[in-house]
Amino acid sequence: MENQNHQALIQKLLNCALACENCAAQGFKEAQNAMMEKCIPMDIDCADICMLAARLLQRGSDIAHEFLLICEKACRMCAQECAKHDHEHCKKCAQACNECADACHEHHSKLNQD
């Protein structure tokens, strides 16, 4: 695993966390019930998990790579929910989540090959 990929993944994790924070913040302003029940809580969980994943990777933690699996799942769940909504921030969030989930998956797969 080259360090370059590592940094690219960390950047995707942070991008995803920021997109989730933004999606939640915009959702709060719009105050629509459909958003509230599922989308915003998932944004917050996903942001928390992505931020911690980025930090574990940056630390070189022994548990970082296994943590990417739960992170991938959180991103997929959030992307799936955000894709149901037409808001621009939801679309951006769904995209950031899917890119992040793909990067987590790829990173984990490569490590298992090595």
Add this chain to the structure above:
Amino acid sequence: MENQNHQALIQKLLNCALACENCAAQGFKEAQNAMMEKCIPMDIDCADICMLAARLLQRGSDIAHEFLLICEKACRMCAQECAKHDHEHCKKCAQACNECADACHEHHSKLNQD
């Protein structure tokens, strides 16, 4: 500063964070606009700040005591907002926030006297 007070404060910080998390989670379920715009976002900020304050204290960090000032402020803001709502979880959250803010204030005042 006796260690006993330290542990009591940490417990109040964690209680407050859990009350905030619960208040936000219940608020999401009720999906009422009045809750959404102010109360839930403040719950989340307050939970984040209280959790970090508890950890900084437990670590004995040099910056912990100054951090209690911003934590007190976050708790007061959240308590003030939660006090406007009649939900049981909001009342409990307002009480936990005020108790935590008082404890932060007292802890900080004592340190400045020492």
Add this chain to the structure above:
Amino acid sequence: MENQNHQALIQKLLNCALACENCAAQGFKEAQNAMMEKCIPMDIDCADICMLAARLLQRGSDIAHEFLLICEKACRMCAQECAKHDHEHCKKCAQACNECADACHEHHSKLNQD
């Protein structure tokens, strides 16, 4: 799953996180190389993961129960490392980590039965 168990698990997660923070903080003061390379970094990872697990549970997050699996693993790794050291804070941390790991495991197993 009764709510009582839920709160008991959250308490074990917080206890574990605080024990890890304390173990790391004491380890920094003692500044012994054997502690530094493995024990302290694992304490910090474990504290981060336990704190987030407690919050996800308190929120009733959809991903909380799956998150307990990675949390159990982090606790086991930290307990195994701390058990190698004779410091009182390491012994306490190993115990808190094992209790937390058992609670995560039991909680997850019960859910799969339900």
Add this chain to the structure above:
Amino acid sequence: MENQNHQALIQKLLNCALACENCAAQGFKEAQNAMMEKCIPMDIDCADICMLAARLLQRGSDIAHEFLLICEKACRMCAQECAKHDHEHCKKCAQACNECADACHEHHSKLNQD
């Protein structure tokens, strides 16, 4: 306050947090006592505080701007400590911390003028 500055500040906060995580991780590997007692614990505190500051800003939290003051202080303390050490990761961390502290200060000053 233009949104551009906002995003630039968030990037500086994340850069600083990552530099701190890296500095701590490298410090653990080197396992030198002089690093352990002050530098690594400050790295961890600073990373925690910067990460939360970035998220509060991204959320548009009411308390974000006041939080920048304690963040600036954490960055200055960490920069001052890291500047004492000759390791490359310490130099980079000190620089990231100072850039972040300057950005927090500037952001807060501008807001008070507006």
